[in-house]
Amino acid sequence: MNTPVYLDNHATTKVDPRVVRVMVPLMEDDYGNAASTQHAFGWQAEAAVEIARTRVALLVGAMPEEVVFTSGATESVNLALKGVAESLRHRGNRIVIAATEHRAVLDTAARLSQYGFEVTTLRVDRTGLVDPAEIGRAIDPKTVLVSIMAANNEIGTIAPLEEIGALCRERGVLFHTDAAQAVGKIPLDVRAMNIDLLTLSAHKMHGPKGVGALVVRTGVRIAPQIDGGGHERGLRSGTLNVPAIAGFGLAAEIAGKEMKEESARLSALRDRLVAGLGEAIEGVRINGHPTQGLPNNANITFPGVTDDALMMTMKDIAVSSGSACSSASPGPSHVLLAIGLSTDEASASLRFGLGRFTTEEEIEYTIQRVAETHHEVAERLQHSVHVH
Numbered sequence: 001m002n003t004p005v006y007l008d009n010h011a012t013t014k015v016d017p018r019v020v021r022v023m024v025p026l027m028e029d030d031y032g033n034a035a036s037t038q039h040a041f042g043w044q045a046e047a048a049v050e051i052a053r054t055r056v057a058l059l060v061g062a063m064p065e066e067v068v069f070t071s072g073a074t075e076s077v078n079l080a081l082k083g084v085a086e087s088l089r090h091r092g093n094r095i096v097i098a099a100t101e102h103r104a105v106l107d108t109a110a111r112l113s114q115y116g117f118e119v120t121t122l123r124v125d126r127t128g129l130v131d132p133a134e135i136g137r138a139i140d141p142k143t144v145l146v147s148i149m150a151a152n153n154e155i156g157t158i159a160p161l162e163e164i165g166a167l168c169r170e171r172g173v174l175f176h177t178d179a180a181q182a183v184g185k186i187p188l189d190v191r192a193m194n195i196d197l198l199t200l201s202a203h204k205m206h207g208p209k210g211v212g213a214l215v216v217r218t219g220v221r222i223a224p225q226i227d228g229g230g231h232e233r234g235l236r237s238g239t240l241n242v243p244a245i246a247g248f249g250l251a252a253e254i255a256g257k258e259m260k261e262e263s264a265r266l267s268a269l270r271d272r273l274v275a276g277l278g279e280a281i282e283g284v285r286i287n288g289h290p291t292q293g294l295p296n297n298a299n300i301t302f303p304g305v306t307d308d309a310l311m312m313t314m315k316d317i318a319v320s321s322g323s324a325c326s327s328a329s330p331g332p333s334h335v336l337l338a339i340g341l342s343t344d345e346a347s348a349s350l351r352f353g354l355g356r357f358t359t360e361e362e363i364e365y366t367i368q369r370v371a372e373t374h375h376e377v378a379e380r381l382q383h384s385v386h387v388h
Contacts, residue, residue, distance in 0.1 A: 003316040005362045009296060009355035010153050010181060011320060016206040016254060016356065019247045023208065026243040034240045035231060045242045052249025059252040060179070060198055061189030062215045068232045069213050069245055073180040073201035076214035077104040077147075079236065080176045080197040083222030084145045085112050088174075092142035094118040098130045099338040100157075101149055102178055106334075109147075118142070126340050127289040128157030132164050136171075145174045150182035150198075154322050154335040154351055155288035156297025158186060165194030174220060180204050180212070184255030185263060185294055196220050202244065206356055207251030211244035266354050267295040269363050273352060274298050276367035281374050287336060287349060296354040299336075301345050304378040310350060314373040317366055319350050 006014070026048055032041025034049045050064070057064045070076045081095065097109050099121050109119045120138045124130050130148055139146065146168050151158045161177060168175035176197035179188060183198075184205035190198055197220065201212040216222060216235065228237025255262075278284055283303035302310065307321040322333040332346035341349070352366075 001361045004318050006318045007352045008318045008320050009353035012203045013206045013355050015208055019251050022250045023243040023247040026246055034242055048246045052245045055249035055253040056213055059256045061191050066215050067213050068235045072212040073199050074104040076199040076212050078108050079214050079225050081108045082225050086223035087221050088144040092144045094142040095145045096120045096138045097147045098122050100124050100152055100335045102153055128152050128155050128339050136167055139171050139173055143173050147176040150177045150179035151294050153181045155299045156294035157289040158292045161193045169194040202248035202251055205251050205255045208244045208247045211248045263295040269354055270298050273363050280371035298352040301349040306347055307350055309377045313377055317369055319352055
């Protein structure tokens with residue numbers, strides 16, 4: 001077994017070798033611009049993009065023409081929220097989000113509030129679930145958009161999307177979901193769930209970084225946020241990253257085909273990790289929903305230590321204390337505080353993210369190393385308190 005062991009698959013995933021193989025020829029040989037419609041190089045590139053568009057659409061129950069390629073989930077979120085806000089400004093200026101959203105949603109909403117939009121931020125319960133009834137109460141005649149993430153990127157809690165989607169459709173309000181962590185791990189269907197806009201990202205499902213998509217339901221009008229050559233039906237101008245898009249498409253197809261089997265495997269490994277750590281360390285707390293959670297996620301609070309001390313001492317296990325996008329901002333996780341953890345508890349929590357290449361051997365090693373490290377760090381901190 002190689003170390004360090006990688007258990008930070010929420011931050012990014014290793015690109016599947018099958019995905020790499022489909023990308024390389026599009027850099028070496030078929031390197032045309034997909035917008036070059038006058039020659040074979042352009043036609044080949046365009047064909048690769050359209051195959052990928054179909055593959056991504058199939059994974060989430062959309063139609064290919066509803067898939068708009070972007071540079072990743074953050075851009076997709078910006079396009080969804082700002083695009084709807086600008087397009088429907090004449091109808092209203094309120095959007096509804098949850099307190100546990102990814103920073104891409106929280107910060108985009110904060111920017112919109114500077115331009116006169118009203119943002120209603122809903123609380124969640126101790127498991128991270130937002131109550132659909134609360135969403136219903138928050139929607140008023142000025143509300144143009146509800147944005148609730150499909151599955152939380154820190155604690156893995158899965159939202160009741162079907163219920164929220166039905167509620168929004170009934171009230172005539174658009175529904176966006178940031179599904180970057182959920183796509184490829186749990187079944188999603190934009191039609192069945194009444195989702196109008198869905199954000200996804202390739203590098204969260206063993207595809208390349210720097211490419212994502214926004215699914216925009218037919219009939220939904222949003223204002224483009226990047227102007228230029230009118231690519232992607234005028235919604236996202238800019239030369240398409242053909243190799244990355246092709247890789248994204250294959251990653252989506254693989255995730256769809258292998259989802260059931262892989263989710264069962266990951267759930268078993270995750271349960272073993274949680275059980276092993278629970279047996280080895282007294283007083284650990286599991287954060288998130290006990291049954292409605294991602295199969296690859298475990299967020300755990302460890303008594304008597306800090307997350308920084310654990311991670312700095314345990315350099316052969318790659319884990320995180322929260323979202324990679326928030327790591328530049330010091331302080332405890334806003335998600336853990338939102339579900340009721342104290343500052344000290346939130347600062348003693350680690351996120352374990354399993355992936356396609358995680359093995360049983362790595363999980364057993366991790367249990368042993370975390371237990372040893374916790375004992376060592378707790379003893380050191382206790383000694384430090386006594387000395388002072």
